[in-house]
Amino acid sequence: MQSTTLSKATLSRIPLYLQYVRTVNSDMISATIVARNLGLGEVQVRKDLGMISREGQPKVGYPVRKLQRDLEKALGIHQKISAVIVGAGKMGTALMDYDGFQEYGLEIAAAFDNHASEVPFKHGNMSIYAMSNLKSFCQQYDVRLGILTVPASAAQDAADQMVASGITAILNFAPCHIRVPAHVTVQQLNVALALAHLNLMVNQGKKEQEEMHYGKQIV
Amino acid sequence: MQSTTLSKATLSRIPLYLQYVRTVNSDMISATIVARNLGLGEVQVRKDLGMISREGQPKVGYPVRKLQRDLEKALGIHQKISAVIVGAGKMGTALMDYDGFQEYGLEIAAAFDNHASEVPFKHGNMSIYAMSNLKSFCQQYDVRLGILTVPASAAQDAADQMVASGITAILNFAPCHIRVPAHVTVQQLNVALALAHLNLMVNQGKKEQEEMHYGKQIV
DNA sequence: TAGATTGTTAATCGATTAACAATC
DNA sequence: TAGATTGTTAATCGATTAACAATC
Numbered sequence: 371m372q373s374t375t376l377s378k379a380t381l382s383r384i385p386l387y388l389q390y391v392r393t394v395n396s397d398m399i400s401a402t403i404v405a406r407n408l409g410l411g412e413v414q415v416r417k418d419l420g421m422i423s424r425e426g427q428p429k430v431g432y433p434v435r436k437l438q439r440d441l442e443k444a445l446g447i448h449q450k451i452s453a454v455i456v457g458a459g460k461m462g463t464a465l466m467d468y469d470g471f472q473e474y475g476l477e478i479a480a481a482f483d484n485h486a487s488e489v490p491f492k493h494g495n496m497s498i499y500a501m502s503n504l505k506s507f508c509q510q511y512d513v514r515l516g517i518l519t520v521p522a523s524a525a526q527d528a529a530d531q532m533v534a535s536g537i538t539a540i541l542n543f544a545p546c547h548i549r550v551p552a553h554v555t556v557q558q559l560n561v562a563l564a565l566a567h568l569n570l571m572v573n574q575g576k577k578e579q580e581e582m583h584y585g586k587q588i589v
Numbered sequence: 590m591q592s593t594t595l596s597k598a599t600l601s602r603i604p605l606y607l608q609y610v611r612t613v614n615s616d617m618i619s620a621t622i623v624a625r626n627l628g629l630g631e632v633q634v635r636k637d638l639g640m641i642s643r644e645g646q647p648k649v650g651y652p653v654r655k656l657q658r659d660l661e662k663a664l665g666i667h668q669k670i671s672a673v674i675v676g677a678g679k680m681g682t683a684l685m686d687y688d689g690f691q692e693y694g695l696e697i698a699a700a701f702d703n704h705a706s707e708v709p710f711k712h713g714n715m716s717i718y719a720m721s722n723l724k725s726f727c728q729q730y731d732v733r734l735g736i737l738t739v740p741a742s743a744a745q746d747a748a749d750q751m752v753a754s755g756i757t758a759i760l761n762f763a764p765c766h767i768r769v770p771a772h773v774t775v776q777q778l779n780v781a782l783a784l785a786h787l788n789l790m791v792n793q794g795k796k797e798q799e800e801m802h803y804g805k806q807i808v
Numbered sequence: 809t810a811g812a813t814t815g816t817t818a819a820t821c822g823a824t825t826a827a828c829a830a831t832c
Numbered sequence: 833t834a835g836a837t838t839g840t841t842a843a844t845c846g847a848t849t850a851a852c853a854a855t856c
């Protein structure tokens with residue numbers, strides 16, 4: 371079908387499919403096998419994949435590499451996307467060293483911190499700049515995506531500066547709610563909360579393998 | 590109503606409510622105001638809060654502190670929960686230093702790493718042990734919750750050891766799918782993916798503030 | 809051909825929204 | 833009392849599942 375309108379639910383499962391498909395070595399794969407390995411419903415997977423790719427063939431299934439490319443396209447990661455990190459504390463620097471971004475076509479352009487000196491500090495092959503440079507940097511490199519890793523007490527202030535710098539999407543690690551103008555999207559990624567939620571699921575005996583991807587969700 | 594069966598959707602919004610309610614200073618708060626501040630539907634919030642707490646009163650709303658307690662109860666964080674970290678690399682140690690767990694009644698009991706010596710290594714007031722100690726530790730302290738922060742290539746092996754140690758819930762930071770027995774729950778928390786998803790939402794102009802909590806989360 | 813698989817159409821289920829009644 | 837709010841019941845919407853047709 372490959373329509374432009376993937377449902378929210380389907381969209382949220384794409385990461386899961388992609389992650390799995392990347393580990394498959396054979397040439398072809400069927401929705402049945404994907405479903406079994408991921409613990410999802412067979413029909414659901416078939417419908418999802420049908421929406422995402424046209425390459426499915428009866429009896430044989432999908433060509434793995436083509437399916438992978440279609441999944442990546444659907445996720446919008448077929449082109450490089452740049453993001454900045456605001457807050458170069460423990461979590462911020464850990465993310466600077468995180469090697470998982472590449473796989474999703476993402477690139478951390480630079481990090482910014484209140485406590486950074488005016489002279490850029492090198493961390494690996496990335497730089498940590500003072501917050502005062504955020505606006506000019508984002509405008510120069512046309513960066514719209516930001517990861518917020520400051521303490522909760524500084525989050526709102528930092529978010530305001532991000533918005534003023536042209537950031538339109540914020541992934542917020544700080545365990546607090548931040549207010550932003552309507553044109554800006556915020557996604558919470560609260561590790562403690564993810565853990566608490568997981569604990570809850572287990573204690574309730576609800577055993578549903580959930581893709582929290584985004585901490586949402588999501589996560 | 591305060592029934593035992595909160596819907597999945599409601600459950601996934603509790604973290605958002607809790608985070609917000611904790612920042613409220615007044616004595617009472619109405620669903621209307623919560624909805625406005627969180628960008629959710631008024632009726633939805635009213636229904637959610639009604640399921641979670643019985644303290645709502647017409648004309649005045651909910652007593653903030655009681656509502657907070659009920660939210661915490663619903664999330665199951667009214668008692669201390671212990672978790673271990675497996676993989677004491679950049680991300681693992683960053684999480685050891687993360688101060689957000691307390692707020693959700695969570696406590697990191699210890700960390701474990703393949704590269705750790707047999708002599709426990711002190712990190713702050715926590716210890717990093719060799720993987721060989723995982724099983725005895727989990728059994729001694731009855732730990733069921735684990736955070737997996739090893740590289741993707743080592744994830745399956747580490748997960749197997751966690752399962753063998755009695756862990757029944759795994760929060761997996763490694764960007765890969767891991768296989769576990771049916772009684773074990775895995776939740777993916779893929780930062781890159783959360784970011785890619787966020788980018789997608791923004792590019793599609795879909796501006797829905799999503800609680801990814803768990804990378805939800807959330808992603 | 810027969811069997812495995814895809815893809816589609818209809819039925820069910822769950823969640824959101826809308827309308828309204830109840831209450832302090 | 834009047835108004836703001838909660839809570840409930842019914843209607844709508846979206847997603848999942850089930851049944852079946854199409855295809856290599």
